[in-house]
Amino acid sequence: MQFKTIKEINAGLVSKKFSAEEFIKDTFDLINKNKVLNCFISLNEENALAKAKKIKVSKDSHLLSGIPIAQKDLFCTKGTKTTCGSKMLENFNPPYSSKVVDALDAAGSICVGKTNMDEFAMGSSNETSFFGNVHNPWKKGFVPGGSSGGAACSVAAGLVPAATGTDTGGSIRQPAALCGLTGIKPTYGRISRWGMIAFASSLDQAGPICRTAEDCSILLDAMSGYDSRDTTSLNLDSTNTFADLNKPYENLRIGVVDEFNIDALNRESQKLFNESLKVFESLGASIHNISLPNINQSVPTYYVIAPAECSSNLSRYDGVKFGHRSLEAEDLESLYINSRSEGFGDEVKRRILIGTYVLSAGYYDAYYKKAQQVRRLIKNDFEEAFKEVDLIVSPTSPSEAFGFGSKGTQDPTELYLEDLYTISSNLAGLPALSMPHGFVNGLPVGIQLIGNYLEESMILNFANRFQQSTDFHNAKPTFEGF
Amino acid sequence: MMSWECVIGLEAHVQLSTETKLFSRASTSFGEEPNTNVNLVDCGLPGVLPTVNKNAFYKAIRFGLAVDADINQTSLFDRKNYFYPDLPKGYQITQMELPIVSGGKVEIEIEGAKKIINLTRAHLEEDAGKSIHEGMDGTGVDLNRAGTPLLEIVSEPEISSAKEAVAYMKAIHQIVTFLDVSDGNMSQGSLRCDANVSVRKKGDEELGTRTEIKNINSFRFIEKAINYEIERQIDVIESGESVTQETRLYDSIKNETRPMRSKEFANDYRYFPDPDLLPVMISDAEIEEIKATFPEMPKDKFVRYQSEFNIPENDAQIISSSKNLATFFEECMENTKDAKLLSNIIIGDISSLLNKENIEIIDSKLSTKNVSELVNLVTEGVISGKIAKTVLEETWDSGLSPIEIVESSGLKQIDDDDEIERIIDQIISEHPDQVSAYKGGKDKLFGFFVGQIMKATQGKANPASANKILKDKLDN
Numbered sequence: 001m002q003f004k005t006i007k008e009i010n011a012g013l014v015s016k017k018f019s020a021e022e023f024i025k026d027t028f029d030l031i032n033k034n035k036v037l038n039c040f041i042s043l044n045e046e047n048a049l050a051k052a053k054k055i056k057v058s059k060d061s062h063l064l065s066g067i068p069i070a071q072k073d074l075f076c077t078k079g080t081k082t083t084c085g086s087k088m089l090e091n092f093n094p095p096y097s098s099k100v101v102d103a104l105d106a107a108g109s110i111c112v113g114k115t116n117m118d119e120f121a122m123g124s125s126n127e128t129s130f131f132g133n134v135h136n137p138w139k140k141g142f143v144p145g146g147s148s149g150g151a152a153c154s155v156a157a158g159l160v161p162a163a164t165g166t167d168t169g170g171s172i173r174q175p176a177a178l179c180g181l182t183g184i185k186p187t188y189g190r191i192s193r194w195g196m197i198a199f200a201s202s203l204d205q206a207g208p209i210c211r212t213a214e215d216c217s218i219l220l221d222a223m224s225g226y227d228s229r230d231t232t233s234l235n236l237d238s239t240n241t242f243a244d245l246n247k248p249y250e251n252l253r254i255g256v257v258d259e260f261n262i263d264a265l266n267r268e269s270q271k272l273f274n275e276s277l278k279v280f281e282s283l284g285a286s287i288h289n290i291s292l293p294n295i296n297q298s299v300p301t302y303y304v305i306a307p308a309e310c311s312s313n314l315s316r317y318d319g320v321k322f323g324h325r326s327l328e329a330e331d332l333e334s335l336y337i338n339s340r341s342e343g344f345g346d347e348v349k350r351r352i353l354i355g356t357y358v359l360s361a362g363y364y365d366a367y368y369k370k371a372q373q374v375r376r377l378i379k380n381d382f383e384e385a386f387k388e389v390d391l392i393v394s395p396t397s398p399s400e401a402f403g404f405g406s407k408g409t410q411d412p413t414e415l416y417l418e419d420l421y422t423i424s425s426n427l428a429g430l431p432a433l434s435m436p437h438g439f440v441n442g443l444p445v446g447i448q449l450i451g452n453y454l455e456e457s458m459i460l461n462f463a464n465r466f467q468q469s470t471d472f473h474n475a476k477p478t479f480e481g482f
Numbered sequence: 483m484m485s486w487e488c489v490i491g492l493e494a495h496v497q498l499s500t501e502t503k504l505f506s507r508a509s510t511s512f513g514e515e516p517n518t519n520v521n522l523v524d525c526g527l528p529g530v531l532p533t534v535n536k537n538a539f540y541k542a543i544r545f546g547l548a549v550d551a552d553i554n555q556t557s558l559f560d561r562k563n564y565f566y567p568d569l570p571k572g573y574q575i576t577q578m579e580l581p582i583v584s585g586g587k588v589e590i591e592i593e594g595a596k597k598i599i600n601l602t603r604a605h606l607e608e609d610a611g612k613s614i615h616e617g618m619d620g621t622g623v624d625l626n627r628a629g630t631p632l633l634e635i636v637s638e639p640e641i642s643s644a645k646e647a648v649a650y651m652k653a654i655h656q657i658v659t660f661l662d663v664s665d666g667n668m669s670q671g672s673l674r675c676d677a678n679v680s681v682r683k684k685g686d687e688e689l690g691t692r693t694e695i696k697n698i699n700s701f702r703f704i705e706k707a708i709n710y711e712i713e714r715q716i717d718v719i720e721s722g723e724s725v726t727q728e729t730r731l732y733d734s735i736k737n738e739t740r741p742m743r744s745k746e747f748a749n750d751y752r753y754f755p756d757p758d759l760l761p762v763m764i765s766d767a768e769i770e771e772i773k774a775t776f777p778e779m780p781k782d783k784f785v786r787y788q789s790e791f792n793i794p795e796n797d798a799q800i801i802s803s804s805k806n807l808a809t810f811f812e813e814c815m816e817n818t819k820d821a822k823l824l825s826n827i828i829i830g831d832i833s834s835l836l837n838k839e840n841i842e843i844i845d846s847k848l849s850t851k852n853v854s855e856l857v858n859l860v861t862e863g864v865i866s867g868k869i870a871k872t873v874l875e876e877t878w879d880s881g882l883s884p885i886e887i888v889e890s891s892g893l894k895q896i897d898d899d900d901e902i903e904r905i906i907d908q909i910i911s912e913h914p915d916q917v918s919a920y921k922g923g924k925d926k927l928f929g930f931f932v933g934q935i936m937k938a939t940q941g942k943a944n945p946a947s948a949n950k951i952l953k954d955k956l957d958n
Binding site (some may be wrong): 095116315 | 750
């Protein structure tokens with residue numbers, strides 16, 4: 001039962017090789033046997049089994065009918081804990097469900113639990129979670145990436161075929177890359193943010209993490225679509241990427257970004273990158289060098305805008321209405337100070353402080369306003385580039401997975417560079433996917449495809465064709481050290 | 483003695499009369515149980531998002547058009563960040579960079595002299611909730627008001643006295659009530675203001691240091707608070723000290739202003755564009771549609787009431803300047819013809835009843851049906867004008883229809899000339915001294931006899947008939 005894709009499970013359910021109930025039971029056995037991974041914050045066993053019992057899957061059912069999926073623990077689930085990986089929301093039971101949760105429920109999928117994550121999605125290694133580190137199934141003691149680390153781990157370990165994630169600066173793509181999976185962050189506004197606990201509103205976007213591009217397209221189609229409750233949601237129908245997987249996209253022009261300086265990568269990564277370009281060419285694509293002149297400003301720009309928005313978004317956690325309330329408070333001010341000091345971890349506090357600083361009177365123009373202007377320039381660069389090419393390719397992250405505590409403990413900004421290649425598509429709001437394309441030091445690494453606005457179909461179609469001619473996505477983790 | 487002048491700018495906060503809140507679909511109705519008009523968005527739960535109530539925009543635009551302002555067809559929302567228990571998100575959504583309304587002017591009149599007060603801007607924002615201390619173990623928070631749409635109207639510092647400030651606020655009140663932008667109910671907080679006050683020596687170019695008096699909620703308090711503050715500032719300067727720039731509260735019981743504790747207001751609100759809300763676009767067509775539904779304004783009503791209904795200028799002035807009275811008057815006119823009598827009753831007996839109880843006509847038991855019925859009873863001669871006052875008071879108290887009142891208490895006018903004659907004969911025979919005095923030239927005694935007739939008939943005698951018969955009897 002382990003390591004099955006959505007398509008494979010669906011085939012089994014339709015042909016009655018197993019029932020949804022049997023499959024969900026097995027899924028929980030697997031999850032419980034692999035508790036050491038720490039990829040779930042909470043499980044939804046009772047509800048999941050009750051729902052599975054009622055489900056009859058036929059060939060006319062939705063492909064997601066009876067399919068177990070894991071929800072990142074920042075999607076509100078009515079009546080079940082939604083922690084955002086934080087002590088602040090350790091006991092938060094939302095009275096409503098997010099659009100993503102409702103949409104996937106309606107498609108017939110079964111939520112088996114809520115996955116571990118960096119606190120409030122701030123981190124690239126899942127090490128900022130209040131609920132502890134998550135192991136990379138490929139190697140014990142190594143990070144799965146972040147912030148959707150639990151999501152990637154649960155799929156990589158073969159416990160579930162699909163998980164939801166969110167991506168503010170790479171939080172879907174980087175863990176997908178570090179765990180040998182496929183994950184896509186769609187165009188900003190494709191998926192409603194209703195009920196998705198905010199980190200940085202103008203950058204946050206939900207998306208799927210699966211074993212294959214094909215499975216990602218099934219999930220994306222179910223998650224996307226206009227929602228009047230989110231004014232930033234695009235007023236468009238749901239995507240139709242699954243049907244478009246068979247559409248011929250001929251003679252795609254693929255851009256390699258000069259400023260990403262691929263030559264400076266280590267030899268192994270460089271080699272993998274060039275080999276993938278050869279596969280692309282074998283699929284009929286042509287490779288072009290392009291320039292994104294302002295792209296190297298992405299990381300500093302992001303680390304002004306994202307903290308600014310987060311400092312305001314996280315103001316609501318004040319110990320007054322919901323979330324952690326300090327028992328040490330004597331008056332209103334100490335209630336605020338103590339509740340927030342106790343409830344938030346270091347990385348969240350660091351970003352709140354940065355964000356508060358860059359929005360302060362006298363600094364706003366120099367930081368926040370300037371960052372918004374650079375963001376515009378980065379967006380313009382992409383708009384220009386997409387006149388010349390159809391897709392832009394880059395590595396997903398600078399390196400393979402690393403050991404717990406080995407990055408960013410002395411200098412937190414070291415970890416911020418993990419997002420070097422992924423951040424710019426959040427700033428521009430562009431869709432981008434990561435898929436596995438080889439191994440460095442025995443650990444998977446990913447390659448990123450960035451598309452123009454609303455071109456999720458083209459990205460997934462091309463990734464699917466890549467996966468039809470390569471085998472990286474079928475590799476199963478070695479569980480080294482477990 | 484040095485001569486001083488003061489400079490005042492007002493920020494009026496107008497609660498818009500929308501059914502639902504600015505960013506959620508919760509009701510805005512007043513006076514409900516605490517925390518019943520609250521939904522997920524209003525309490526700022528993790529993961530919720532605001533959506534814009536376009537009706538609030540339309541009301542803001544109505545105001546903008548009425549004061550001849552520029553309407554910004556692209557307007558933005560910003561976040562104003564500060565911590566307070568009644569502010570669920572830790573920020574207030576407001577408009578900083580691009581308000582919906584820019585500029586505009588309001589005309590006021592002080593003792594016959596007209597003056598234009600220019601507006602800086604008017605922007606939309608959400609109200610906060612309320613902290614409740616009474617009857618609580620600790621402090622409670624009521625979020626019913628949280629998210630209610632407000633229009634903050636900012637004037638230029640062009641107001642030069644407390645009287646002008648009151649006239650300005652009355653003008654704002656008139657505009658927002660006539661346009662159905664707000665119910666203007668000050669006792670429920672639908673209209674309140676902050677006053678920025680400074681003083682300087684007459685002829686000085688530079689402005690003095692200003693203080694801001696927060697949250698004044700009646701016309702009377704505006705005048706008192708500003709006058710107190712002007713005198714306080716002059717005293718401070720004349721005693722050789724300088725005015726501190728600060729926020730002050732007006733205490734209506736002690737009639738004084740005092741500084742707010744510095745913790746009651748934050749210094750740096752860290753404004754930035756709200757990333758949850760896209761810019762709001764208003765089309766030309768939407769503006770045209772708003773213009774097309776513009777109601778008749780007081781000035782036009784004033785002219786029309788005189789030409790169409792032929793009522794006196796003074797009556798037309800008083801009725802047309804109040805939305806509530808004008809609506810009441812117009813509705814009554816649908817069921818009666820005697821505009822003069824109606825306007826006379828409205829500005830006379832009805833107004834004095836309203837003043838006595840200090841309420842608005844819509845909050846009284848008076849219905850337009852009952853008042854027009856009353857007018858008709860008088861014009862048809864069923865009751866006299868004098869009895870009308872009694873009937874009015876009864877319908878004011880009970881809400882019963884004038885016809886019912888007249889029938890049940892026998893207040894119907896005596897129109898029967900024979901009966902009136904019989905009564906007059908009786909009175910003449912009872913007062914021989916007065917009769918001879920009258921006949922001897924004391925004309926004024928005529929009134930005495932009228933009084934006796936009304937007394938005997940409890941005011942029910944048809945006055946015209948009574949006068950005529952009495953005159954005939956006495957003069958012959």
